[in-house]
Amino acid sequence: MNYDVEQLIQSCGVCNSFRKTNTKQPLIPHEIPTTPWIKVGADIFYFKGKAYLLLVEYYSKFPDIIPLPDLRARSTIAACKTVFARNGIPLELFSDNGPQFSCQEFKSFASKWEFTHKTSSPRYPRSNGQSERCIQTVKQLLKKAEESNTDPNIAFLNTEIHRLMELENHQHSF
Numbered sequence: 001m002n003y004d005v006e007q008l009i010q011s012c013g014v015c016n017s018f019r020k021t022n023t024k025q026p027l028i029p030h031e032i033p034t035t036p037w038i039k040v041g042a043d044i045f046y047f048k049g050k051a052y053l054l055l056v057e058y059y060s061k062f063p064d065i066i067p068l069p070d071l072r073a074r075s076t077i078a079a080c081k082t083v084f085a086r087n088g089i090p091l092e093l094f095s096d097n098g099p100q101f102s103c104q105e106f107k108s109f110a111s112k113w114e115f116t117h118k119t120s121s122p123r124y125p126r127s128n129g130q131s132e133r134c135i136q137t138v139k140q141l142l143k144k145a146e147e148s149n150t151d152p153n154i155a156f157l158n159t160e161i162h163r164l165m166e167l168e169n170h171q172h173s174f
Helices: 002-011 013-017 073-087 104-112 125-147 152-172
Strands: 039-047 050-057 063-067 092-095 116-119
Touching (some): 039 125, 050 073, 050 125, 063 073, 073 104, 092 125, 104 116, 125 152
Parallel strands (some): 092 116
Antiparallel strands (some): 039 050, 050 063
């Protein structure tokens, strides 16, 4: 019956005239790195009217959140440099096509610091899913910390400790 319905819709002139011209492409999942700090996702998000840069490491899924004074590429690059100085320069940085990431200044930064910068498809933020999902988690943590009058840094630390314990328990189960 499903086949018959599909055939009817495909042969319907009215249905075809209203069909979307750009059909969504299936998501191609990112390859999970085998070691830390090979691939990092980046995105900008807002919380309580303030802009933040989120960098999420693809192997551990651990986020770094840096407040941004403004949305200029220079500020985004300075925030990246701070995290890279602490953790090392990733081989690949994956971001959306925001103006901070798609400008010549960021391209020059990637070249000088010798990492590959890849971007998601324009107008298709789902392809930067690791960063998008992490932003949801981070915003939840920030909301919970605010609601309970807890330091957000403690909330992030507690989350990381629990995640590491789960990883350790998972590894011991093999």
